Amino acid sequence: MEGNLVSPASAQVVCYFDAACPFAWLTSRWLLDVERLEPIDLSFRIMSLSVLNEHRDIEPWYREFNDRAWGPARVCTAAELQHGTGILRELYTALGNRIHVQRNKDYSAVIAEALDELGLPASLAEAASTDKFDEPLRARHQAAQDALGEEGGTPLVTLNGATFFGPVLSATPKGEEAVRLFRSLKTLAEMDAFAELKRARGALDFS
DSSP states (O other), X not given: OOTTOOOOSOEEEEEEEOTTOHHHHHXXXXXXXXXXXXXXXXXXXXXXXXXXXXXXXXXXXXXXXXXXXXXXXXXXXXHHHHHOTTHHHHHHHHHHIIIIISOOOOHHHHHHHHHHHXXXXXXXXXXXXXXXXXXXXXXXHHHHXXXXXXXXXXXXXXXXXXXXXXXXXXXXXXXXXXXXXXXXXXXXXXXXTOOOOOOXXXXXXXX
């Protein structure tokens, strides 16, 4: 453990993600860094901005983003159905490194490369362009919304049974800073009266 932080009891943490969302990516990387330093049980689950915004009146640029985001979400769903929920951690990382770090927005190439990296069947890429897996994707998305108790975007984080929209980050805290943020969130999760806290977002930093 870095610094003088004292390790608390293990926490159960679920990160609900849409692979195309840059804010979910930063939050997920923060939780993975926390996992190195804290005794947390971290798992990943799918939600979908495409499903969330399917019937909403949104800006054209955001509509285009949501329409394209179906592909990675469908592939993640197909992979989970065929290979188990545990595959989501590695698949999300493989997809996200290309989408968010390398800034590759050619999702067809991104999906093919990610599947190849993990030794997963190339045929999973076919899920991106079909609605075959939309019913289970919608069910997974609804489970995320049910955990929050209302409609919410990504990321959603459940900590010891309390689900938050966020934390929404503009950069990924590391080391002791990551742990301090996590423990602050844990304190809020333990307070039934706490509902919401928000401030303006800064520019995204993937460094």
